[in-house]
Amino acid sequence: MTKTKKPTLAATFKLLSDPTRLAIFDLLMQGVQCNCEIGDQLDLEMNLISHHLKALREAGLVNVERDALDARWMYYSINREMLAELNDQLAAFLDPHRIQPRLPTCGPRLVPATDIRVRGN
């Protein structure tokens, strides 16, 4: 069992930023699971799907297991825990309540021209 490091927020966004990979992810959300099923629905080659699934798997978002009856078939599924964690993280990051008012540290309002004139002359 390899322990994977927690990816950065930017890395997670990048993971989901590719349309093909996002489509695969969305299909898994709908319960579709084996490689060939995804290929049929998205009309993509298996090696390409495998490539994207690997990325999703390495990020911990997706799990794999082999069929008990025929181990050639592999079933992919969303990792519920990781998804919930990601969902919370994004919701916190994008929460509109986090938006603060302006904190002026530069600009004309900090040093009005009138003040300078009075002091300097």
Added chain:
Amino acid sequence: MTKTKKPTLAATFKLLSDPTRLAIFDLLMQGVQCNCEIGDQLDLEMNLISHHLKALREAGLVNVERDALDARWMYYSINREMLAELNDQLAAFLDPHRIQPRLPTCGPRLVPATDIRVRGN
């Protein structure tokens, strides 16, 4: 007032997938606003910041306004409405409750080998 098309989910993920652009976005969440302030805090050139701000602006996530006293200064801010909309959209998309159980459309369980043998011979 230019009407901007609603970007795809993948496009939005891509927008936030660059570490520099994400850092700029996060600073704006904290209320920092003019280009030079961002440059000071992230130690980046103004043209680079301008480039990323343009991308955020074109996606509708960020607003600009010129200073009333000195129009050379431009203040950037998060578009609250768009952020709230995005937040809702992502929360819906990544909702763990959306995950469905397996919907088997292929695999060995659909056509057991025993059935074929009986019928074929």
Added chain:
DNA sequence: CATATAGTTCAACGATGGTTGAAGTATATC
């Protein structure tokens, strides 16, 4: 009108990464 400042746009470079076809692996069947 000349100079300075805040910021944008442009052109070019270079790295990242998605896509493709072919070879390779693992498991099952005959």
Added chain:
DNA sequence: GATATACTTCAACCATCGTTGAACTATATG
């Protein structure tokens, strides 16, 4: 053991895009 199947890995190509430096724009000041 040979062949078929489900899938993975590899190498190479190519487009996208973040970065950089320089030129350009807009506004303000003297």
